Amino acid sequence: MIPVTKPFLPPEEEYLSLLRGVWERNWLTNNGPLVNELELALKEYLGLSHLLFLGNGTIALQLAIKALQLDGEVITTPFSYVATTSSLVWEGCSPVFADIDPETLNISPAAIEACITSKTQAILATHCYGNPCDVEAIRQIADKHGLKVIYDAAHCFGTTYKGESIFKWGDISTVSFHATKLFHTVEGGAVMSNSPELIRRMSRLRNFGHDGPEQFDGVGVNGKNSEFHAAMGLAVLPHMEEVARRRKEQALIYDEYLGKLNLGKPAALPGAEPNAAYYPLVFPSEEVLLSVVDELNRAKVFPRRYFFPSLNQLPYIEQQPACPVAESVSRRVLCLPVYHSLTREEQRMVTRLILRAWRYLKK
Numbered sequence: 001m002i003p004v005t006k007p008f009l010p011p012e013e014e015y016l017s018l019l020r021g022v023w024e025r026n027w028l029t030n031n032g033p034l035v036n037e038l039e040l041a042l043k044e045y046l047g048l049s050h051l052l053f054l055g056n057g058t059i060a061l062q063l064a065i066k067a068l069q070l071d072g073e074v075i076t077t078p079f080s081y082v083a084t085t086s087s088l089v090w091e092g093c094s095p096v097f098a099d100i101d102p103e104t105l106n107i108s109p110a111a112i113e114a115c116i117t118s119k120t121q122a123i124l125a126t127h128c129y130g131n132p133c134d135v136e137a138i139r140q141i142a143d144k145h146g147l148k149v150i151y152d153a154a155h156c157f158g159t160t161y162k163g164e165s166i167f168k169w170g171d172i173s174t175v176s177f178h179a180t181k182l183f184h185t186v187e188g189g190a191v192m193s194n195s196p197e198l199i200r201r202m203s204r205l206r207n208f209g210h211d212g213p214e215q216f217d218g219v220g221v222n223g224k225n226s227e228f229h230a231a232m233g234l235a236v237l238p239h240m241e242e243v244a245r246r247r248k249e250q251a252l253i254y255d256e257y258l259g260k261l262n263l264g265k266p267a268a269l270p271g272a273e274p275n276a277a278y279y280p281l282v283f284p285s286e287e288v289l290l291s292v293v294d295e296l297n298r299a300k301v302f303p304r305r306y307f308f309p310s311l312n313q314l315p316y317i318e319q320q321p322a323c324p325v326a327e328s329v330s331r332r333v334l335c336l337p338v339y340h341s342l343t344r345e346e347q348r349m350v351t352r353l354i355l356r357a358w359r360y361l362k363k
């Protein structure tokens with residue numbers, strides 16, 4: 001069986017040796033030494049001044065929305081994982097969908113401008129598939145209209161723009177360290193910001209609003225993560241150069257075998273170096289996609305329809321102007337299997353099946 005992804009696991013002994021310290025200290029959670037060590041290691045690895053390790057990437061989005069005190073209209077992308085939209089709704093905001101750019105598949109700056117009203121408070125954009133949004137154009141629009149910017153950078157571990165981590169962009173960037181993501185801590189996530197004040201606020205929000213053992217500064221939630229999750233992160237991090245390199249090689253292998261089909265692939269922003277965390281292909285029609293999926297499934301290969309449906313069509317979203325590009329792409333896009341232990345032979349087999357389905361369709 002070849003699934004769309006498999007988590008990377010470090011050598012068992014490297015994880016267990018970190019757990020032995022947990023047993024010695026008997027300190028399992030609540031801002032423990034491994035959580036602190038992981039936060040420091042990640043800041044150093046990514047070149048960031050601030051980062052808070054959290055329970056998951058969804059609570060990261062929720063804390064970001066809360067810290068910026070958003071409660072009205074937020075312009076967002078229809079092409080992302082559902083958590084981008086559901087976090088806004090969960091926090092009492094109204095998502096307003098701006099269509100995506102057909103080349104990059106990220107939110108279109110022109111479409112953002114067209115959605116701005118007197119009620120707009122912020123922009124929540126996803127760097128889809130680890131491919132940066134047009135961050136400079138978005139910053140210009142936000143500055144011009146006095147809007148906050150949050151980036152859902154869940155896919156972006158290791159992605160750079162002009163040589164620096166993409167996590168530096170926006171008032172706040174969020175990331176997921178879920179087991180299916182490029183870098184993971186089993187469950188986990190983080191918020192990053194250049195603003196010490198926002199970081200202080202989110203650090204209280206993640207710990208029930210505590211501002212001292214018996215003191216509270218507003219309402220908070222439990223957004224913390226544990227020593228066991230931090231230990232996994234600390235065990236995975238030293239392998240990230242290798243994990244990232246392998247992922248980029250795998251993308252080139254698919255490119256080589258499937259290039260002649262001339263399928264659509266998201267274009268990278270000039271100056272960006274995406275992390276190849278996913279391998280999306282845009283088919284000419286949903287019909288073609290479904291026959292490719294069928295052919296793959298019969299051989300026990302399970303790609304995923306990331307991201308379908310388009311989020312403006314979620315059942316709890318009020319009727320809004322259509323997003324024709326996102327709606328069309330989401331019906332036709334498929335992510336092929338990519339994970340650390342996937343071999344060249346397995347990739348070859350996946351591409352043979354796709355080519356076979358393709359030839360069959362042409363007849």
Ligand SMILES: *Cc1c(COP(=O)(O)O)cnc(C)c1O
Nearest residue numbers: 056057058081083154176177178
């Ligand atoms: C994975 C993901 C999330 C949610 O992260 P969790 O850690 O699973 O809560 C949010 N946004 C996007 C774009 C994601 O892919």
